[in-house]
Amino acid sequence: xxxxxxxxxxxxxxxxxxDRECGKKYVPDKLPKGSILLQLVYQHLEEAAAxxxxxxxxxxxxxxxxxxxxxxxxxxxxxxxxxxCVQNLHSTNIxxxxxxxxxxxxxxxxxNGQVQLITFDGDLLWAQQLPGGGVLSLDLYIHERxxxxxxxxxGSVTILDAQEGTILASSKxxxxxxxxxxxxxxxxxxxSVSWDQTLVLHHWTPSASPEAQADxxxxxxxxxxTAVTDxxxxxxxxxxxxxxxxxxxxxxxxxxxxxxxxKVNMNxxxxxxxxxxxxxxxxxxxxxxxxxxxxxxxxxxxxxxGWHQTRNFFGLQIENFHQPVIAWHPSGYYFFxxxxxxxxxxxxxxxxxxxxxxxxxxxxxxxxxxxEQQKCLVTGSFDRNVQIYRDGNAV
Numbered sequence: 001x002x003x004x005x006x007x008x009x010x011x012x013x014x015x016x017x018x019d020r021e022c023g024k025k026y027v028p029d030k031l032p033k034g035s036i037l038l039q040l041v042y043q044h045l046e047e048a049a050a051x052x053x054x055x056x057x058x059x060x061x062x063x064x065x066x067x068x069x070x071x072x073x074x075x076x077x078x079x080x081x082x083x084x085c086v087q088n089l090h091s092t093n094i095x096x097x098x099x100x101x102x103x104x105x106x107x108x109x110x111x112n113g114q115v116q117l118i119t120f121d122g123d124l125l126w127a128q129q130l131p132g133g134g135v136l137s138l139d140l141y142i143h144e145r146x147x148x149x150x151x152x153x154x155g156s157v158t159i160l161d162a163q164e165g166t167i168l169a170s171s172k173x174x175x176x177x178x179x180x181x182x183x184x185x186x187x188x189x190x191x192s193v194s195w196d197q198t199l200v201l202h203h204w205t206p207s208a209s210p211e212a213q214a215d216x217x218x219x220x221x222x223x224x225x226t227a228v229t230d231x232x233x234x235x236x237x238x239x240x241x242x243x244x245x246x247x248x249x250x251x252x253x254x255x256x257x258x259x260x261x262x263k264v265n266m267n268x269x270x271x272x273x274x275x276x277x278x279x280x281x282x283x284x285x286x287x288x289x290x291x292x293x294x295x296x297x298x299x300x301x302x303x304x305x306g307w308h309q310t311r312n313f314f315g316l317q318i319e320n321f322h323q324p325v326i327a328w329h330p331s332g333y334y335f336f337x338x339x340x341x342x343x344x345x346x347x348x349x350x351x352x353x354x355x356x357x358x359x360x361x362x363x364x365x366x367x368x369x370x371x372e373q374q375k376c377l378v379t380g381s382f383d384r385n386v387q388i389y390r391d392g393n394a395v
Contacts, residue, residue, distance in 0.1 A: 001036045004028075008035060070350040074333030079392025080346075080358060080377065086122045086386040090114055094380035098138040098148075099371035100162075106369070106378050107148060107162070108386060109135025115150060117165060120376075120388055126165030132156035132172075139190075141183045145206075149190055151178035157192050157216070159204065168207065171216035173200050180230050184255055185237040189219075191255070193228040199242055199253060220258040224251070229279050234304065235287035243278035243292070250278065250292070264307045266292065266300065282326040282335070285372075291335060293324035299337065301349070313337075313347050315354050319364075327368035327377065329391075336377060338365035344379060360387035 003026035006015040019025050090110035098107045104120040111134040117125040132152025139149040146162035155174030160167055174194035181192045184201075193199045199222040207214040227245040234241055234252075239261065242251040248271075250264040267273060280293035289310065292300045297318050301311035318324075319340040327336045332349065339345045342361035345354050361381035370377050375391040 001040075004036060070333075073350055074331060074348055080356070080389040081392050082358075082360075082387065083376070083390045084120050084122075084388040086118060086120070086388070088384050089116060089118060089386060090384055092384070093134075093366065093382040094384060094386065095366050096135050096138045096150075097367040097369050097378055097380040097386065098140050099369045099374070099376070099378055100140065100146075101142065101371060102373040104374060106371075106386065107138055107140065108380055109138050109150060110384075113152065115148070115160065115165070117162070118386075128160060128165045128167065130156075130158050130167075131170070132158065132178075136177060136179055137181045139182050141187050143187045147183075147187060149181045149183060151181035151192055153177050155194055155196065157181055157190075157202065159214070159216070167213065169204055169214040169216050171202070171218075173202070173216075173218065174198060176227075179228065182231065182233055182240075184233070189255070191231065191233070191240055193231045193242065195227040197224045197227055198222060199224070199228060199231065199240070201255060201258065222253055222258075222260070229277060230281045232281040232283050232290065234283070234290075241281060241290065243281055245277050246274055247277075248272060248274050264302070266302075266309075268309050280324040280326060282328060285328055285330050285332050289332075291326050291328075293326055293337070295322070295324070299324075299326070299347070311349065311352050313352050316345055317341075317343065323364065323366060325366065325368050327370045329370060330372040336368055336370070338368060342381060342383070344368070344377075358389075360389070361385060 007026060015026060089108055092111035094108050094110055096109035107117050109115050113130045113133050114127060115135055116127045130152055132154040134153040135150050137151040140162060141147045148160040148162040150158045155176055155178050157171055157173045159169040173192050174196045176195040178192050178194045183190050188203055190202050200218055201220040202216050203219050204214050204216045224244055229243045229245055231240050231242045238256050240253045242253055248265060248267050251260055252262040254261045276294035276296055278292045279295045282291040290302050290304060297316045299313040300309055303310045316337055317340045325338045335347055337345045342363055342365060343357055343359045344365055346356035348355045360379045361383050363382035365379055365381050367380040377389045379387045
């Protein structure tokens with residue numbers, strides 16, 4: 001077929017060279033049809049085009065179905081019932097909070113470095129003073145033992161026995177605010193990010209002796225050019241999305257290769273204009289979407305597959321020096337956002353509308369967490385109170 005193609009196209013020199021190399025002389029009448037090679041090539045191209053069109057149709061149908069599900073999901077309404085106010089937990093502002101999955105209790109961190117485990121009824125189970133100042137971030141890992149990870153204002157990270165409150169390990173990982181700590185895919189690995197422009201990957205092993213603290217090893221330190229504002233572990237459990245101040249890109253860092261694997265332009269038009277800072281990241285319960293809270297009143301939702309904008313949310317009332325924080329409802333149809341004057345706004349994802357507001361606090365709402373099993377939203381504030389709301393009719 002190749003010899004026939006060369007002969008038909010007039011490539012006589014190439015044909016003679018091919019005859020010599022392969023040791024077979026081209027016989028024009030040997031093949032029953034002409035242009036066999038070209039027919040095969042065009043057949044392949046047509047089949048590839050047909051498959052591409054079919055794939056495009058399938059993707060379009062899937063996208064339309066997902067869009068319809070978002071629009072219909074939760075369209076029956078939303079309600080939250082206030083059930084408890086736990087007052088004056090700390091002597092200073094409550095900065096971070098974490099629900100204990102499936103149990104009526106929560107962990108709180110304050111501006112003076114204290115961490116507490118408290119029941120929904122307000123009973124103090126334990127309190128621990130951390131040496132690093134205000135506790136900016138908490139993350140809970142339920143394993144054979146429950147472990148609590150804390151990030152502090154002085155840049156330190158601390159691991160506690162979440163059941164007893166004892167400090168198991170501590171390390172001065174950063175030189176400025178440690179704004180986010182998160183467990184990795186296993187209890188031996190965790191990540192911290194800071195205003196000192198770094199992401200640090202840590203490894204630790206619990207000490208065999210209850211009296212001795214364990215060592216925390218810094219496996220890798222990723223240096224950026226601006227302050228890190230937040231980070232979130234993506235559903236593959238191997239990639240961390242990182243937000244930075246004064247840039248239009250999210251950076252994707254691999255926990256496996258210890259390097260940046262990609263960056264995501266948050267501008268829908270693909271330009272490099274910087275009009276906002278991504279300040280807070282929240283992964284959806286289904287793992288398909290990520291909410292990016294900006295330093296203004298805008299919240300952007302990205303679909304992780306393809307990293308394109310699917311929603312923009314406006315209408316959030318904010319104050320000067322607003323510190324955005326979001327908690328998803330487990331249905332994925334709603335999310336809660338801290339707003340001005342101690343308020344919380346409820347957004348319906350499908351319609352991008354604010355469908356409810358309530359005012360749990362007199363001062364800034366600094367932290368939110370939702371316990372799916374208890375069906376409760378827990379809010380913490382600079383007014384030193386924690387408010388607990390139970391789900392009404394949303395599922």
